[in-house]
Amino acid sequence: MLYWSVILQSMFKETLKILISKTWVIMVFVLFVLFFSGGYFFGIYAQKARYTEFLESFRTLRENADKYSFINPLIGGIAAPATDVGIFSDIKKDVVDYLMKEEKKGNLYDFSFYFRDMTTGLWFGENEMKAFFPASLLKLPIAIAVYKQGEDNLSFLSTRLVYTEEIANLNKVVQTNSESTLVVGASYTIDELVQIMLTVSDNGAKDLLLSALDIKYLNQLFSLVALIDPGSTKTYTVSSRQYALFLRVLYGSSYLNEEHSEYLLKLLLKSDFKDGLVAGVPGSVPVSHKYGAYQMEEHINGVLTSVQQLHDCGIIYHSQRPYIFCFMTKGKDAQTLFAIISKVSRMLYNYQEEHMEND
Numbered sequence: 001m002l003y004w005s006v007i008l009q010s011m012f013k014e015t016l017k018i019l020i021s022k023t024w025v026i027m028v029f030v031l032f033v034l035f036f037s038g039g040y041f042f043g044i045y046a047q048k049a050r051y052t053e054f055l056e057s058f059r060t061l062r063e064n065a066d067k068y069s070f071i072n073p074l075i076g077g078i079a080a081p082a083t084d085v086g087i088f089s090d091i092k093k094d095v096v097d098y099l100m101k102e103e104k105k106g107n108l109y110d111f112s113f114y115f116r117d118m119t120t121g122l123w124f125g126e127n128e129m130k131a132f133f134p135a136s137l138l139k140l141p142i143a144i145a146v147y148k149q150g151e152d153n154l155s156f157l158s159t160r161l162v163y164t165e166e167i168a169n170l171n172k173v174v175q176t177n178s179e180s181t182l183v184v185g186a187s188y189t190i191d192e193l194v195q196i197m198l199t200v201s202d203n204g205a206k207d208l209l210l211s212a213l214d215i216k217y218l219n220q221l222f223s224l225v226a227l228i229d230p231g232s233t234k235t236y237t238v239s240s241r242q243y244a245l246f247l248r249v250l251y252g253s254s255y256l257n258e259e260h261s262e263y264l265l266k267l268l269l270k271s272d273f274k275d276g277l278v279a280g281v282p283g284s285v286p287v288s289h290k291y292g293a294y295q296m297e298e299h300i301n302g303v304l305t306s307v308q309q310l311h312d313c314g315i316i317y318h319s320q321r322p323y324i325f326c327f328m329t330k331g332k333d334a335q336t337l338f339a340i341i342s343k344v345s346r347m348l349y350n351y352q353e354e355h356m357e358n359d
Contacts, residue, residue: 082122091351110330114240131237132328135292145217147260160187180204198267240326275338276312280345289314310337
């Protein structure tokens with residue numbers, strides 16, 4: 001009897017050990033499943049929260065013009081960057097990685113860019129609110145303001161202005177300015193001056209237009225851009241994201257009427273500047289754009305250095321997915337910056353192509 005008692009006790013202990021070991025295995029398995037499931041569902045919840053926050057970030061921009069009593073014209077919309085929810089994250093990383101390499105090489109000192117898909121309205125950027133000296137980029141808002149004044153005063157655009165010696169001397173103040181194509185003593189209609197200013201970036205045409213433009217139209221236009229960043233100061237600088245709004249109001253015909261919006265974009269299409277954005281896309285693709293260049297001295301890494309600023313902002317009319325790209329740069333020389341801008345332009349165009357094919 002004692003023998004069987006010992007045997008039974010031994011069997012009981014072994015069985016208990018097996019049960020305990022299996023229980024631990026089961027408990028570990030259950031905990032793993034609970035942890036994994038919890039992480040999975042928490043991930044879904046977090047992703048849903050991100051999308052909800054992203055959708056709630058959409059706001060509209062309106063003209064808020066005092067002259068209207070019963071309408072409030074829609075200018076466009078703003079939202080958080082699409083990369084907040086993982087959209088465009090891959091192409092943004094590729095572009096930023098490339099620009100970081102160019103910075104390490106000493107080819108690029110600083111940059112700001114803004115990309116907006118005009119089919120979806122989704123956007124992304126890097127340093128997109130960093131302000132740069134606009135140089136000739138300012139000619140586009142001047143043209144928009146001129147045509148806004150023309151819509152209020154129908155005879156304004158056909159008004160003739162004489163290019164005087166005094167106006168011509170304004171262009172000579174900046175030594176790096178190209179000589180104007182205008183002839184001193186000759187007269188030009190305001191419409192002709194806008195054509196010359198935008199297609200060949202003529203500073204003489206710009207100065208003559210400014211002599212006739214009611215400055216309130218330019219201030220009104222810039223006040224719309226400032227809505228993107230209410231805390232910004234009113235200085236002669238602009239960011240890539242702010243500047244893109246000038247292109248957006250033309251593309252959507254939300255500030256000027258349809259005829260004038262179409263006309264100004266056609267003029268930008270005829271720009272004589274074919275490097276930068278244009279060089280990065282196939283020749284058959286229309287690009288309505290404005291460039292700006294400016295040279296100055298600036299301290300780079302504690303050393304006073306001659307710095308070239310080169311900017312190119314435009315609408316690239318991809319056949320299926322048109323987009324706005326505004327790229328502002330600082331670097332050691334113009335040719336290097338031309339190459340950098342065209343390289344990034346090519347990367348973005350190829351991305352749109354691939355995205356279209358994968359849909």
